[in-house]
Amino acid sequence: MNQDQVKGNIKDAAGKVQEKVGQVFDNRDQQAKGVEKQAEGTVQRVVGNVKDTFKR
Template structure:
């Protein structure tokens, strides 16, 4: 596991928390930011996954 996989997973999880917190208080801005963070986290984790695959093929 590399740093991009870890950071991506953390960002995804934090985005989920942020989205749910926004829902709880009725703040759509926070909900939107949470969704954006989830997407960014998923992309970063996928990038890390690709790096791991390429590292294994060397």
Template structure:
């Protein structure tokens, strides 16, 4: 795993918590911020995944 994969996974998890918290307290704004954070995290993780594939491909 590289740092982008780790950071992306953490952002995704934090976004899920924020979205759920927003639902519990009835805050649409917090829900949207959580969804946005999840999208950023998933994108960052995907970038990290691509980096790993490229790194593995160059080793062979």
């Protein structure tokens, strides 16, 4: 596992938490930011997967 994969997983988890907090407090802005952060995490994790594949 490389740094991009780890950072992507962290961003994804943080985005899920942020989205849930937004749901609890009925804050659509926080929900949207959480979803956006999850997407960033997914992209970063995929970039890490590609890098890992090319290293092999």
